[in-house]
Amino acid sequence: MSQRLLRVHQLLPASQANGPGTRAVIWLQGCTLACPACFNPQTHPRQAGRGMTTGRVMSWLTSLAGAIDGLTVSGGEPLQQMQPLLDLLQGVHDSLGLPVILFTGYTWQEIQAMPQSxxxxxxxxxxxxxxxxxxxxxxSGLLGSANKTAHFLTGVYTQADLDAVPPAEVLIQPDGEMVLSGINPLIWP
Ligand code: SF4
Structure with a gap:
């Protein structure tokens, strides 16, 4: 695969609250959509986070194979890194065969107008x-607000699968960092 650079906010090797089963999660860095009251404003600056080649992210995912049921990509705005994202997803499809869930702030109509759609x-x-x-x-159901829409492009998951995902989780990373995650994350006092 080509070695394009992804701007990454955070990687999580095992989450139960970002889709069905146990999933690796990639939050990409950078978003210009400026939704008022965005829950993740630290993901907005494009130059924050860290640069990782698609190959390096693939190596990380490969090291998790067997321990995860799928991959979730969120942000930030993943589709503002369309080309490296597509390279990564092609590798996931070809080499790992993991089901992929993608969160985006773009509407379905906007996505369909993109040439890479x-x-x-x-x-x-x-x-x-x-x-x-x-x-x-x-x-709930992995939808942050009622206007957002879920699009099932294969038969792998149904809305019932998304409805069964826990709304929040608290994870302690090996380095002691605490990660609050999910569609309705707990607010730490
Ligand atoms: S698209 Fe997502 S990350 Fe971007 S401003 Fe909206 S809620 Fe925040």
């Missing part, structure tokens, strides 16, 4: 699309 749709199983709207907060 057909390729993206071949590499992703579920797309959760649309801006976060605080006034329509939902925080």
């Amino acid at each position: 057909p390729r993206l749709a071949r590499l992703v199983d579920v797309i959760l699309a649309g801006r976060y709207q605080a006034e329509n907060r939902l925080a």
Whole structure:
């Protein structure tokens, strides 16, 4: 695979609250969509986070094979790194065969207008699309707000599978860092 650079906010090797089963999660860095009351503003600056080649991210995912049921990609705004994202997802598809869930702030209509949309749709199983709207907060079924839409591009998952995902989790990383995650994450006092 090519070695394009992804700007990464955070990697999580095993999450139960970002899709069905145990999943690796990649939060990509950088988002210009500016949803008011965004829950993850530290992911907005494009130059924050760290640069990782797609090959290095693939090596990380390969090291997890057998321990995870799928991959979730979130942000930040993943589709603002479309080309390296597609390279990574192609590698996941070809080498690992993991189901992929993608969170994006772009609407389904906006995604379909993107020239890479057909390729993206071949590499992703579920797309959760649309801006976060605080006034329509939902925080269930992996939908942050009621305007967001779930698109099941393969038969791997159903809405019932997403509804069964725990809304929050607290994870202690090997280095002692505490990660609060999920569609309705706990707010630490
Ligand atoms: S698209 Fe996501 S990361 Fe970007 S501003 Fe909206 S909620 Fe925040």
